[in-house]
Amino acid sequence: MPAVEQVKLQEVVLAEPRGFCAGVDRAIEIVERALVKYGAPVYVRHEIVHNTYVVNDLKSKGAIFIEDLADVPEGATLVFSAHGVPKAVRVEAARRGLTVFDATCPLVTKVHVEVAKLHKEGYEFLMIGHKGHPEVEGTMGQLNDGIYLVEDVADVERVQVKNPARLAVVTQTTLSVDDAAEILAAVRRRFPQVREPKQQDICYATQNRQDAVKVLSPQVDIVIVVGSPTSSNSNRLRELADRLGTPAYMVDQPDDLRTEWFVGKQRVGLTAGASAPDILVQQVIARLKGLGAASVRRMDGIQETMRFPLPRGLGDKSMGAQPPIPSHLHPSKG
Known part of the structure; x- marks a missing residue:
């Protein structure tokens, strides 16, 4: 492992918003x-x-x-x-x-209500989401049948529905906004009559945290996401930063930080998933200060009041x- 002397961090840049929704x-x-x-x-x-x-x-x-x-x-x-x-x-x-x-979450309940309402009107559903995630299991479990999971564009091409004219689409609330948009575009191409929600299902907090990472990533040499491995929205933040060309790592706790990640890096971007408490962010900041980061700067961003x-x-x-x-x-x- 490289010696700490090789790590010369200067600044931590905090994404805004981050953490609890x-x-x-x-x-x-x-x-x-x-x-x-x-x-x-x-x-x-x-x-x-x-x-x-x-x-x-x-x-x-x-x-x-x-x-x-x-x-x-x-x-x-x-x-x-x-x-x-x-x-x-x-x-x-x-x-x-x-x-x-x-x-x-009331924003998940909104999806459940939409499913129940449209089911009574004779609709089937495509659900954009990740297999095995409890939110997906909860939403799909609102019906006994007539709801089909699509995880990617290939699934959209394969799925078979009974009546394309009575088809609606719903979305897991914690997906990548960009990935969901790509899959939804494929749904529209194959099923032009598909009914979409009046407001997108991806929640405001997921959207805001992803938007903040899009602003943060170009400003820093590395992005650290505080979040647990099971957290969908935290995983999407790490993937997004990586996709934007900035090396990104997710940590469940401060001890997960690895010194070698920071060799040759001066500016660290730090964010947290919507289920990660601020105490962990503060502990990570303390560890980064121990690696030389002398200043902490908070980005300008949306102040959530929900x-x-x-x-x-x-x-x-x-x-x-x-x-x-x-x-x-x-x-x-x-």
């Missing part, structure tokens, strides 16, 4: 408040958001993460993750009489004045 804020707050109101344990179906630090922090406070509702005892409190769940999971939770709080309401039963009136998000998790606005 409104849907992640809300999801973590739901688990936190459920723990306060009902006590531990609170069961959470799937990781509440795709971040190792956040999940471990909630585990330490009494959250238990499960994949199968069979692992939830009778009478327990259950939270659905931010990614959404198939309809069958909701039905099973209701059948068992569990106390359920839904942390599905806020989603909490489910009934966990709002301020029912809970008193509870802190919305623990300060060590919340992104710095300074």
Whole structure:
């Protein structure tokens, strides 16, 4: 491994915006408040958001993460993750009489509502997304049939639908904006009558963070993305920077940084996926300062003010004045 002396970093440039989005804020707050109101344990179906630090922090406070509702005892409190769940999971939770709080991101719920509405009108669906991602499983699980996953242009060319005149398209909210646009263009070519959502399904936070990386990448020698391997939107940020010609790496924690990445580099771009807490960004900055970075500069960028309401039963009136998000998790606005 090259010696630290060979690394002469000068500046860290912070992307703006980065880190937590409104849907992640809300999801973590739901688990936190459920723990306060009902006590531990609170069961959470799937990781509440795709971040190792956040999940471990909630585990330490009494959250238990499960994949199968069979692992939830009778009478327990259950939270659905931010990614959404198939309809069958909701039905099973209701059948068992569990106390359920839904942390599905409202922008994912919007897609579910659109699917249910158009299905009643006789539509089939193409879903642009990544196989196995819980959001995709949740959206496709709103229907028993008539929804087909397309991951790339080749899938669009192969897919067989019953009636191209009654076909709609929906999208995973955390995709690469550019990749999704390419696949959607292929859908339009093959199915000219396809019905598209009034507003794109890719969420504002995914779009904003990708736009910020597009501005950041040409200004720096290397891009570091803070995010967990399971985080779709974090992976897309790393891929985007790489595609723009800037070497890019994703780290789940500061210890993942490798000194050799920075040999010959002076300016480091730093961003974080929508599920990555600011404490990790600050820890990465500290490590980069240890490699010589003397200054930290924040890019100009969009200031996000979106806020989603909490489910009934966990709002301020029912809970008193509870802190919305623990300060060590919340992104710095300074």
